[in-house]
Amino acid sequence: QSVDFGGLRADKTAPVEVTADSLNVNQESGQAVFSGNVEVTQGDMHMKAAELEVFYASDKRSEITRLHATGGVTLVSPTEAAEAEEAVYDVKAGTVVMTGNVLLTQGDNVMSGNKLNVDLSTGAGTMDGRVRTLLKPAGSK
Amino acid sequence: MMYDNSHTRLVTWAKIVLPLLALALLSTIFLVSRRIDPSAAIPYAKVDVEKLARENAVTRPEYSGVTDTGATLSVTAAQARTQPSQDQGASADQVAAKLTAPDGHVTDLSANEGLFQPNSNRIDLTGKVAMQTSDGYRVNSDKVELQTDSSILTSPGPIHGTSPFGTLDAGYMQMVPTADGSSHDLVFKQGVKLVYQPQQ
Numbered sequence: 272q273s274v275d276f277g278g279l280r281a282d283k284t285a286p287v288e289v290t291a292d293s294l295n296v297n298q299e300s301g302q303a304v305f306s307g308n309v310e311v312t313q314g315d316m317h318m319k320a321a322e323l324e325v326f327y328a329s330d331k332r333s334e335i336t337r338l339h340a341t342g343g344v345t346l347v348s349p350t351e352a353a354e355a356e357e358a359v360y361d362v363k364a365g366t367v368v369m370t371g372n373v374l375l376t377q378g379d380n381v382m383s384g385n386k387l388n389v390d391l392s393t394g395a396g397t398m399d400g401r402v403r404t405l406l407k408p409a410g411s412k
Numbered sequence: 413m414m415y416d417n418s419h420t421r422l423v424t425w426a427k428i429v430l431p432l433l434a435l436a437l438l439s440t441i442f443l444v445s446r447r448i449d450p451s452a453a454i455p456y457a458k459v460d461v462e463k464l465a466r467e468n469a470v471t472r473p474e475y476s477g478v479t480d481t482g483a484t485l486s487v488t489a490a491q492a493r494t495q496p497s498q499d500q501g502a503s504a505d506q507v508a509a510k511l512t513a514p515d516g517h518v519t520d521l522s523a524n525e526g527l528f529q530p531n532s533n534r535i536d537l538t539g540k541v542a543m544q545t546s547d548g549y550r551v552n553s554d555k556v557e558l559q560t561d562s563s564i565l566t567s568p569g570p571i572h573g574t575s576p577f578g579t580l581d582a583g584y585m586q587m588v589p590t591a592d593g594s595s596h597d598l599v600f601k602q603g604v605k606l607v608y609q610p611q612q
Contacts, residue, residue: 287578287608294582294604296575298517298547299595303575305604325577333548333576334611362610 283365283392285314287335289323301327311338311360316391318360318367320344335362344369346389351377353387365391373398379407469493473504475528475535479563481589482514483596487535487558489526502528507537511563515594518546519565519587521556533561541567548576549598551585563596564588571600578608 292307303325311318321342328334337359344358346367356371366389373387375398385400469491476486489504507526511519524539535558543551543565551573557566565587572581583602590597 284610287610289604289606289608291604292601294580294598294600294606296549296598296600297590297595298513298545298598299515299590301547301576303577305606327577335577335608362608 282314283362287311287313287338287362289325289338291323309340311340315349317347318344318358319347320358337361351375353389355387367391381405470502473502475560477560479559479561479589481563481594483563483589484512485558485560485563486510487526492528495527501530504528507535509535509537509558511558511565513563513589513594513596516546517595519596520544521558521565523556534559543567543573545587545598548574549580550574551580553585562589570602575606578606581605 289305289309289311291305291309294303294305296303305323305325306321309320309323311320311323318340320340322340324339324341325335326337326339328336340358340360341356344355346353346355346358346369353369353373353375355369355373358367358369360367367387369387369389370385373384375382375384375387375396382398382402382404384398384402387396387398389396470493471491472488473492474486474488476484478484487507487509489508490506492502492504495501495503504526505524507521507523509521509526511521513519521537521541521543523537523541525537527536527538529535537556537558538554541553541556543549543553543556551567551571553567553571554569555567557568559565567585570581570583571585572579574580580600582600582604584600586599586601587596588599589595
């Protein structure tokens with residue numbers, strides 16, 4: 272089922288800011304793991320998670336390809352909010368894939384499913400896997 | 413004996429002018445020459461001799477050792493002085509330290525002052541400490557404690573620096589050897605902030 276994520280736009284070129292309680296970097300593999308109420312912000316897109324792992328481009332380490340957030344992730348935009356167990360934010364492609372009983376609230380509409388795939392540049396998203404939607408008809412109390 | 417031909421007149425003038433010229437030249441050697449001040453001949457070193465004697469300083473000291481994880485640590489400084497107050501510690505300035513992990517990762521540190529405390533196996537680097545690791549981390553801090561026996565580097569205070577993927581700020585940083593000891597882990601705590609600028 273395709274969903275319009277009007278609010279969830281993030282400019283792929285905007286700087287990504289990651290704040291957390293702690294960061295652990297293994298110098299050998301270069302693996303960097305943020306932990307402790309991690310917040311990722313890019314433009315007006317905010318993502319909160321318990322843990323976040325940074326993946327680099329294989330050739331050069333100065334380029335982040337993916338951010339893998341785990342331990343309960345909430346993706347917040349001015350109009351929508353999405354919650355899931357895990358999320359993978361592909362920085363290069365500008366897409367977020369959330370998995371693990373995803374709950375998406377859009378104003379009054381609530382939708383849940385197993386996997387939510389959002390393209391941040393267009394704001395379009397597809398939810399699949401046992402999708403259940405709760406639409407509040409306009410005008411009802 | 414005035415002769416009218418020009419040659420004789422020339423010679424008579426020469427007999428007067430040339431000696432005068434010679435006399436003038438000679439005098440410049442003695443009268444005009446610089447007075448040589450015998451006392452300033454040897455430039456004395458302007459060093460406070462008592463200070464040197466009291467503090468028995470060492471110039472260009474070098475410390476090197478191997479930590480228990482097999483990482484080699486070498487520390488050099490411009491000058492080191494023993495600390496009369498503390499128990500046989502030594503303070504040094506313009507300290508440069510290099511920690512080479514068994515797997516080849518190198519960490520370079522430089523600081524204005526260093527305090528060597530051999531009995532607690534620690535060297536405290538203070539004063540604009542700059543740390544640089546061979547995989548692209550560049551960190552500035554006010555104070556870094558170097559454990560000389562276990563190659564643990566700790567910056568108790570806040571740090572600011574750049575990582576390979578962006579600028580980094582944290583309240584606390586520590587570099588600890590990994591469990592197998594072949595490499596090091598960088599741990600940043602007390603609030604970490606990373607700003608990554610995606611390349612096009």
